Amino acid sequence: MSNLYDNPKYYEIAFSYRDISAEVDVFEECFKRFSQIPVKSILEVGCGNSPHMEELIKRGYQYNGLDLSKAMLEYSRQKASHISADVNLIYGNMVDFSLDMLVDFVYITLGSLYVKSTSELITHFNSVAQALKKGGLYLLDWCIQYDPLKSKGDRWEIERDGIQVKTTVSWELVNCVEQTIEETITLEVNDHGKKLNIVGKEIKRAIYPQEFLCFVSGLKNFEFMGWWNNWDLWQPLEQANKIDRPIALIRRT
Ligand SMILES: C[S@@+](CC[C@H](N)C(=O)[O-])C[C@H]1O[C@@H](n2cnc3c(N)ncnc32)[C@H](O)[C@@H]1O
Known part of the structure; x- marks a missing residue:
């Protein structure tokens, strides 16, 4: 693990430009539009400092986070203890994991799909499929490379x-x-x-857009729901001039 994730406090400041409450609104709009099951329990893959945790708990959800950094998990645990929340923070590898329960919604943020090969991509989606109830959603924030390396950073x-x-x-x-x-x-x-x-x-x-669609259609346990620009369900990606913070949504079948 890199030294970056051993520094949760500084990481949290670096990525604090997000409007977390608005992002949770988007989760809830996805539940209304696309989920076939009521959503109570949520899993964040690569949860790190769990930026959405407090807002999700405030709105009555049960939060689970999976990460491979002990420092990040400990930081999230401390945050949860300040609000006396019952959360489940799990040390595990997103490449291949199993939970001892099923959740109603899974999400991954900031392009954190840390898989290094096609076989890891497959085991990742199989792991999510095993953790997610049928009819539940998996939301991916910027995990698809729409403009591979055109952007310098x-x-x-x-x-x-x-x-x-x-x-x-x-x-x-x-x-x-x-x-x-x-x-x-x-x-x-x-x-x-x-x-x-x-x-x-x-x-x-990297996973490219049309490859992602082919990949998902080849999976027996997911179907593609849509993708949108800038965390805005009124901006389908096909119509975007400049792609920024895109989200994609698939559903467990
Ligand atoms: C960019 S951070 C995202 C943190 C948080 N989700 C957020 O929205 O700010 C990526 C996180 O993924 C975790 N990570 C990296 N590789 C991982 C793996 N193979 N399995 C689980 N977590 C991993 C890192 O420890 C880090 O906390």
Whole structure:
């Protein structure tokens, strides 16, 4: 695991630009439109610092998070203890996992589909299928490469509680046949004068849009529901001029 995920507090500041409550509204709109079952229990894959956890609990859902970073899980556990919430934080690998219960909804955010090969992609979706009740939804935030490596990356800066975090994200092609890319996330932190440079590197197997559709149609246990730009169910991706923060939704059959 990279050093990046050993620093949950700085990671949380770096990615705090999101409107979490609006994103949970989108989850709920998906439940209304597409779920065939009532939603009570939720699993976040690659939950990290569990940014949606508090909002989900506030709205009455039961939250489960799966992650491979003990530091991130501990950070989420601390957050849950402050609100006395009954949450289930599980140490596990999204590539191949099993839960001892079934959930009603699964989601993964910020392109965190950390699989390195086609076989890992298959075991990942099989694991999600085993964890999700029939009729339930799996929402993927930016896990499909719509413009492979056209974008050079991104850079932004956020300050919270006197801590400044400058974040840079970039991608590089590793192998075009295996469709692997290396993602580098760098956090330049200034924590009240203490300076840190935190770097995380991960290899990902890219999945392209039409490939995703073929892949899902070949799965026996999922069907494609749709994809939308900018977390907005009124913006189908086909009509987007510039793709930004796209979400895709599939349903367990
Ligand atoms: C970009 S962060 C996303 C965290 C959080 N979901 C959010 O929205 O900010 C990706 C998370 O995936 C976790 N991760 C990376 N590879 C993983 C794997 N193979 N299995 C489970 N979690 C993994 C990392 O530890 C990290 O917490």
